Amino acid sequence: MKKVRILTIDGGGIRGIIPAVILNYIEEQLQEKTNNPNATLADYFDMIAGTSTGGILTTLYLLPADAGDTKNSRYFAKEAIELYKQYGRTIFTRRKSTRLLRPAYISDGLKKILKEKIGDVKLSEVRKPCMITAYDISNRNTVFFTLPAAKRFLRRDYYMRDIARATSAAPTYFQPAEIHSLAGNAYHLIDGGIFANDPAMSAVVEARKTTFPQCANPRFEDMYVVSIGTGKVVKRYEYERVKRWGLLQWIRPVIDMMMSSSAEVVNYQVQKLFEAIGCSSCYVRIEPDLGMASSNMDNVSDRNISNLVNAGLTFVRNNTGMLNGIVDELIKNDM
Numbered sequence: 544m545k546k547v548r549i550l551t552i553d554g555g556g557i558r559g560i561i562p563a564v565i566l567n568y569i570e571e572q573l574q575e576k577t578n579n580p581n582a583t584l585a586d587y588f589d590m591i592a593g594t595s596t597g598g599i600l601t602t603l604y605l606l607p608a609d610a611g612d613t614k615n616s617r618y619f620a621k622e623a624i625e626l627y628k629q630y631g632r633t634i635f636t637r638r639k640s641t642r643l644l645r646p647a648y649i650s651d652g653l654k655k656i657l658k659e660k661i662g663d664v665k666l667s668e669v670r671k672p673c674m675i676t677a678y679d680i681s682n683r684n685t686v687f688f689t690l691p692a693a694k695r696f697l698r699r700d701y702y703m704r705d706i707a708r709a710t711s712a713a714p715t716y717f718q719p720a721e722i723h724s725l726a727g728n729a730y731h732l733i734d735g736g737i738f739a740n741d742p743a744m745s746a747v748v749e750a751r752k753t754t755f756p757q758c759a760n761p762r763f764e765d766m767y768v769v770s771i772g773t774g775k776v777v778k779r780y781e782y783e784r785v786k787r788w789g790l791l792q793w794i795r796p797v798i799d800m801m802m803s804s805s806a807e808v809v810n811y812q813v814q815k816l817f818e819a820i821g822c823s824s825c826y827v828r829i830e831p832d833l834g835m836a837s838s839n840m841d842n843v844s845d846r847n848i849s850n851l852v853n854a855g856l857t858f859v860r861n862n863t864g865m866l867n868g869i870v871d872e873l874i875k876n877d878m
Contacts, residue, residue, distance in 0.1 A: 545757040546767040546825070549750055550588040551743040553775025554595025554736035556713070556840025557635070558850065560627045561831050562771040563600060565742050565853025565866070567620040572870040583616040586669045587873040588769075589755050592674040594735040595774065595839075598710030600794035602661060602703050605669040607868075613670050624852070630656050633841035636717075647841070648716045650708070653717070657704040665725065666693035667700045674749045676735025676742055677709040680719055685738055686730070687745065691753055694859055697725040705773045710735050715794060716841060741806035743770040743813045743828075764822045767876065768813070769869055772830040774854060776838040804857060831858035 552562050566584060574582045580592040580870060582846040584604045595641070603623045608615040625709035637647055652795055662755045666673075692699040705722035709732035712720045720732050739745050748769060750762055780796060788796075810828050817826040834857055836842075836850035859866060 544765060546872075547590065547750060547755050547757065547761045548588045548873055548876055549746055549766055549768045550584065550591045551741070551768065551770045552591075552593040552600050553598030553742070553745045553770075553772045554597055554711075554713075554734065554740045554802060554840075556596055556716075557627060557631050557832075557838055557843050557848070558773035558836070558838075558851060559596030559600055560624060560851040561774050561833075561836075561855040561858070562597070562829075563620065563623045564852055565771060565829065565831070565858060566600075566604075567624055568844075568859045568866060569618040569870055572867060573873065574674060576870060576874060581615070583618075585616050588671065588834045588878055589757075590672040590674070590746065590750055590753065592742045592749070593710070594676045594740055594742045595711045595713065597742065597771075598675040598677075598735065599657075601673055601675055602669075602707045605671055606661065606664055606703070606846065607670055610664075610668065611864060616670065625657075626660065626746045628848055629836070629850070635841045635843045647716050650712075650717045650764055651768040652722075653711070654704075654708055657707050661702075661704040661707060664703045665700055666690060666703055668704060669703065672750075672753050672755070674742065674746050675706050675710050676739045676745065677706075677712075677720075677732040678735060678737055679730055679869065680733055681731045681823075686732060686735070688858075689749060689753075694758065695724075696722045698728050700725040703765055709733075713797065713840070736802045739771055739805065739809065741770065741772065743768060743810040743826075744809045744816075751845055759771075763816060764820050764825065766825055767872060768817075768826045769811070770813070770826070772806060772828075773840075774833040774838065774851075775830050776833070776835065778838050827865075829862075830860075 591601045606617040608617050636649045636652045672690045677686040679686050709720040713734040834854040836854045837847050
């Protein structure tokens with residue numbers, strides 16, 4: 544039986560440039576090896592999942608070219624890179640007021656870009672099954688935006704621009720997002736990275752209850768999972784420096800450590816899951832080095848954006864064999 548091919552993308556703010564660069568290489572190789580210049584990631588992955596910046600990338604990759612068109616994508620992967628490069632400063636527009644009193648950034652720029660680039664596409668209209676994470680602060684619930692649910696229930700259907708805004712509403716960076724389902728239900732959401740910065744485990748569980756063209760409710764051994772991080776964070780916090788920190792000093796480091804550790808735990812769990820069923824090759828984890836790039840997810844300086852692009856390109860150059868193997872696996876399972 545053909546594998547169910549799943550792509551998952553971590554959160555990480557502007558560091559989303561790194562997986563965008565790697566996925567652009569994969570898409571270009573798909574085009575070259577299939578002799579189809581119009582091939583896109585959505586043609587070769589049966590499900591895409593993302594958190595935060597990964598949720599925005601998921602949205603861009605799955606947008607239909609036109610309403611009702613499930614066969615063609617609106618954007619190529621290279622256009623996602625350009626979006627980050629062109630609009631990074633607009634997304635992270637600082638407030639003039641003191642950061643301690645309000646979120647660091649105004650969300651208006653992000654909402655404007657999402658409206659312009661995504662428009663009125665609904666979750667129920669995306670090309671393939673997806674899963675995008677957020678957290679409901681009013682009801683204290685994890686939230687998973689999925690295509691099957693959106694097609695069954697109007698209260699589970701949303702505009703994709705609102706989902707992208709909600710999944711990237713990182714605490715202290717942006718204010719929580721208030722969004723409404725197409726049935727009119729209001730939800731107050733923050734970044735899904737607080738519980739699943741790496742959405743791989745959530746994605747494979749969701750896939751288990753999803754119907755795909757090749758099978759319904761696939762077993763784990765029937766999946767092929769490619770999980771991509773936004774750069775390995777190795778920033779150290781020296782004991783002598785932090786031992787007297789209080790609430791204000793710990794706010795950002797705690798968020799940083801929480802998201803990194805969450806991704807590490809998920810990678811361990813998914814890796815062990817596939818090892819336990821004797822199918823280690825069913826799971827590929829990509830965690831590039833940041834190189835000269837900053838680990839700060841809001842560093843949108845021209846220099847850092849260039850360094851993030853270079854980090855992605857360096858990973859591609861050093862891991863061409865592995866990436867080409869992924870491409871071959873995706874094509875094989877499309878035959």
